[in-house]
Amino acid sequence: MAVYIYKAMTERGLIVRNKVEAPTKQILITMLKNSDLLPISIERLPYAQGNQKGRKRKNLQKSDYLKNLNSAEIEERNKLSARERIKMYLLQTQKITQRDLVVFTQNFYLLKKANFNNIHALKTLLESTDNGLLRQIIADILAGVEAGESMYTTMEYYEDVFPYIYVNMIKVGELSGSLTNSLEQAVKYLDDTNAVNKKLKTILIPNIVQFALLLVMLVVGTLVAIPAIQGVYEELGTQDTLPAITLWFQKVMNVAIKFWYVPLILIVGVVAALVAYISTPKGRYNFDHFKYKAPVFGELIFALDFTRLMKAMLLNLRNGMRIQEAMNVSKNVVKNRVMRSLIETSMNNILLGTSWIEPFEQSGLCKPMITEMLKIGMRTDLPEMMEKLVEYMQVDIDEIMRKIMKALPQIVYSIVGVVLIFFVIVVLVPCVQVYMGNFLFSAYGV
Secondary structure, X not given: OEEEEEEEEOOOOOEEEEEEEEOOHHHHHHHHHHOOOEEEEEEEOOHHHHHOXXXXXXXXXXXXXXXXXXXXXXXXXXXXXXXXXXXXXXHHHOOOOHHHHHHHHHHHHHHHHOOOOHHHHHHHHHHHOOOHHHHHHHHHHHHHHHOOOOHHXXXXXXXXXXXXXXXXXXXXXHHHOOHHHHHHHHHHHHHHHHHHHHHHHHHHHHHHHHHHHHHHXXXXXXXXXXXHHHHHHHHHOXXXXXXXXXXXXXXXXXXXXXXXXXXXXXHHHHHHXXXXXXXXXXXXXXXXXXXXXXXXXXXXXXXXXXXXXXXXXHHHHHOOOOHHHHHXXXXXXXXXXXXXXXXHHHHHHHHHOOOOOHHHHHOOOOOHHHHHHHHHHHHOOHHHHHHHHHHHHHHHHHHHHHHHHHHHHHHHHHHHHHHHHHHHHHHHHHHHHHHHOOHHHHHOOO
């Protein structure tokens, strides 16, 4: 929820101030009025300031602002009815799903395409939205638009609802005057993201579950079945022994259980070191560079980011912006530090009178086809060539996705297969030996 600083007047004329947490500005105003406070001003803090770790957060009902504030003793009054309390509780516990966001964006796009202005479109969406929390957020956005703010400035405070890329698409559309096109892009972005996530879940989740079950069976079999087999061997006095790899893995498991804190400390230490390194500017840059160079998914991540950049620049160029202005407005559609660095270098090249395409070409991340199309566009019609480039990139993304969907199952099946073979050798082979009973010949000297 957002955090607000309000200033209000009591019935006695005292001015009170406080910082509280509320789902939306409208709910906070209602809560203040129900507490016999006349709102004077309400300012919302940046989202990050309201979520600092270690800071105790309060909502309006739990706050002590009415008991002791500005050295004034004020009687606390809470006139929320039972129905309003239930409604508030449901709003605070309700979640906005990805589907809710997709429907909101699709409807907004259709209304804008029908030449609705932002206020009229938001009011229409406000009346037709079923999700109570999303309806309150739309009301908050509407209040900002009616006050002269851009929609994206309000959306930024709800980063747990609106993804970073989504907000910046809306920002590019509002700043360039092409909000309808940006909403169309946002709809496609959400649909593509859902499609990719669905495909990945279909492949990964069953295999991850299978992998986890195999690990559990391997550990349990080593700790339970193997000692039981050893007990049978010792009781009968057989000279047969378990396979060497079984005995080795059993020792490893016994040492791991006895000194369990050692691997735990190592894992926690490695994770903490990685997080600390990635938190530094150099570490974050290197991590973002690794994303573009990573096996399997690296090429796809770069293609998606570069396509978003080209689409945003195309919107701005068609609205009369120069290349440098278009890049400056569009750079926020990507969050990767490497891509942002390339964009900044390109903008500096424009100021120096050199090619803005050169940084992308020298990075080794762009395919020659991409840079050549941009060079031809600079000599002919850049917006038209960018439109063709976006079409080419979309085809390329589909081809990359096809390759990933083909290669990913093979990789996952290979990992699961290795674990399965190890499980068979370590656990099942000794069990089969006991079942066959060959150890009895050695036990009775046969």
